[in-house]
Amino acid sequence: MDRKEELAVGRRLLGHIDGRSTDLAADMFRNKTIAYASRERAVLERDKLFRDRPLLMGLSSRLARPGDYLTEDVVGMPVLLARGADGTVRAFANVCRHRGAPVAEGCGNARAFTCPYHGWTYDLAGRLLGATDKPGFAGLDIAAHGLVPLPATEKHGMIYVRPSIAKPGESLAIDIDAELGDFAASLAALRLEDYVLHSTDRIAPRLNWKFAVDTFLESYHIAHLHRKTIAPYFVGNCCVFDPGGLHGRASFVKNSIEKTRAEPEGERQYLPHIVAIYQLFPNTLLVWQMDHIEIWRTFPRQGDPGVCEVELTLYKPAVTTKPDSYWDKNRDVAIRTVLDEDFPLGERMQIGFESGAADEVVYGRNEPALVHFHQSIRRALGVAA
Ligand code: FES
Ligand SMILES: [Fe+2]
Known part of the structure; x- marks a missing residue:
């Protein structure tokens, strides 16, 4: 979010506080x-x-130095991500070309x-350096x-x-600016390269991956579900929403904005004073959280629509005077609110969804980010309901 956007979003939020209003979707939206x-x-x-x-997959600091790597199974594809000696990040299928x-x-x-x-060995660019039994593989x-490269x-x-x-013949390059559309400049303005990984948490709640996204997209529930925890700090049911193609950005506000x-x-x-949630379609929430970045990534569990895998990574400024205890x-607060309040209720809702x-x-007009998310899903799937 650049300075111009910050001033515009802040002004709109204060206007909603004054008018006891919120951004509204054009219509309510019914979802099966x-x-x-x-x-x-x-x-x-x-x-x-x-x-x-x-x-x-994360911010650049997850692979800060040449040779840094991470592995992750992404919807059934075992991924190996590595920063090469030349500084370039490459991805491969994490599948050995001998026997897998x-x-x-x-x-x-x-x-x-x-x-x-x-013992077959590959370099950071995925090249096979050699097989261990030379006569066997003459x-x-x-x-x-x-290793098989991935875009x-x-x-x-x-x-x-x-x-x-x-x-x-397909390029291995991803056109990130085209992918992000209107939000590319907004995200660039956050200077995400200046944030370093502080913590990683992974959980597997018994709920559909879309609910794990839904729960972040409206502040209508804060005064109710989070009454005893975060509600005193937030202006509930107050949101500024900006669509950007299939993506969206929902900005919520703390009472401290009054200052x-x-x-x-x-x-x-x-x-x-703002929590700006970039909903990066389909499964990622990149959250500007007052002074740091949270990224929530949600994946469906293979073969089971009733379970998902959620990862929270918290990134702090590379230069900060605040002690680790502050970021902890x-x-x-983030993980406990979600684990103790949002997801337990979501797991009960999942049982309700599966019961028929x-x-x-129905998503209300006061839940515009939810409406947009589910409209985007229908568009991307090419389904009418
Ligand atoms: S499967 Fe990798 S060396 Fe055999
Ligand atoms: Fe919540």
Whole structure:
């Protein structure tokens, strides 16, 4: 969010506080509960929303130095992501070209990857350096047995990967600016390359991945579900929403914004009082959280629409005077609110969706980010309901 956007969003939020209003969607939106519970829908989503699209893997600092790598199974594709000796981030299928074992596990720093099964070794650019039994593999075309590359690109401090094999002749580059559209400049203005990873949490709640996104997209529930925790700090049911293609940005506000009214309008610093949630379609929430970045990534569990895998990473400014205990506290508030309040209720809702008791849910006009998210899903899936 650049300074111009900050002033505009802050002004709109103060206007809503004064008018006891919020941004509204054009209409209420009805969604079939089966969208949260159907196996057929889950397969369509996997193919059209996840395998076919570039997905945010994290900020650049996850792979800060040459040789840094991480592995992750992304909707059924084992991914190995590594920063090469030349500084370039590359992605590969984490599948050994001998007999398919993963060549790396977890994350770390390496000069090469040695498969644990029979010791074939690959460099950071995925090239096979050699097989361990020379006579056994005499005549093997070493150059043709590198790790299979996946489309990957780093830009604006973010790393994107598409978890599917490139078609013959297809470029391995991802056009991140085209992917982000209107939000590319806005995200670049956040200077995400200046944030470093502080913590990583992973959980697997028993709910559909879309609910894990939904729960962040409206502040209507804050005064009710979070009455005893975060509600005193936030202006509930108050949101500024900006669509950007399939993506969207929902900005919520803390009561502390009132302090800014003492300043002349053009000099106000709104960002410390705003939680701006960039909903990066389909599964990522990149959250500007007053003074740091949270990224929530949500993936459907293969074969089960009723379970998802959620990752929260918290990134702090690379230069900060605040002690780690401060960032720990921020992480604790985020994870505890979601784990203790949002997801337990979501797991009960998932049972309701799967029961068939009600065949629809309805998102209100005061939940414009939710309306836009589910409209975007229908557009991307090419379905009418
Ligand atoms: S499977 Fe990797 S060396 Fe055999
Ligand atoms: Fe919540």
